Amino acid sequence: MTGDPVLYLLGTGAQPVLNITVAVERAQADGWQVCLGLTPTAARWLHPYLPGLEALTGSPVRSHYKLPGQDDVWPTADVVLLAPATFNTVNRWALGLTDSFVVGYAAEALGRGIPTVALPCVNAALAAHPQYARSVETLRGAGAHIVLPETATAPGQDDTPEFDWALALSSAYAAYNATSRPV
Numbered sequence: 001m002t003g004d005p006v007l008y009l010l011g012t013g014a015q016p017v018l019n020i021t022v023a024v025e026r027a028q029a030d031g032w033q034v035c036l037g038l039t040p041t042a043a044r045w046l047h048p049y050l051p052g053l054e055a056l057t058g059s060p061v062r063s064h065y066k067l068p069g070q071d072d073v074w075p076t077a078d079v080v081l082l083a084p085a086t087f088n089t090v091n092r093w094a095l096g097l098t099d100s101f102v103v104g105y106a107a108e109a110l111g112r113g114i115p116t117v118a119l120p121c122v123n124a125a126l127a128a129h130p131q132y133a134r135s136v137e138t139l140r141g142a143g144a145h146i147v148l149p150e151t152a153t154a155p156g157q158d159d160t161p162e163f164d165w166a167l168a169l170s171s172a173y174a175a176y177n178a179t180s181r182p183v
């Protein structure tokens with residue numbers, strides 16, 4: 001327990017998750033206690049770094065649901081940031097398919113009224129799939145802040161946008177401030 005507000009940073013299986021340590025360190029420097037959750041794909045990619053990430057955050061990195069009867073190992077979230085968010089995770093979240101801890105937590109966060117932000121990392125070809133726009137609309141309707149980066153190129157090109165960790169973090173801080181400091 002640090003007394004700092006708690007940011008749940010939930011990462012999924014897109015290339016920028018390999019730089020998630022940078023985001024953890026930035027958020028900590030900005031005064032946040034960070035708890036790191038990963039989808040099984042992201043956890044597999046980061047497997048060699050998980051002990052270091054646990055040492056950095058001071059909490060277990062979670063990629064699976066706890067067992068029945070186990071206590072929660074994380075403090076309560078003040079804000080949830082899903083970043084980078086894959087096409088798969090955005091769609092599963094919108095459809096309520098909560099077989100991964102990360103998606104299950106994000107789904108519950110909306111119902112609990114915890115400010116929840118996602119920065120997808122989805123190329124234009126996948127973003128053109130009809131379910132994607134429906135998912136974004138559904139999630140926004142449920143109160144999620146889905147930050148969509150500009151895609152400069154047409155579907156079919158290698159056009160996954162540059163991932164903007166600073167935007168992801170500032171969007172999470174803004175969502176937290178909007179709910180915790182009403183004007």
Ligand SMILES: Cc1cc2nc3c(=O)[nH]c(=O)nc-3n(C[C@H](O)[C@H](O)[C@H](O)COP(=O)(O)O)c2cc1C
Pocket residue numbers: 011012013014015039040041042085086087088089100121122123126160
């Ligand atoms: C090297 C690599 C990079 C990938 N990058 C992305 C990406 O940027 N966006 C995306 O939606 N999927 C990407 N994928 C595909 C996802 O990893 C895949 O859909 C996976 O099932 C996502 O699972 P998750 O959403 O549970 O993490 C990538 C896959 C690989 C192997």
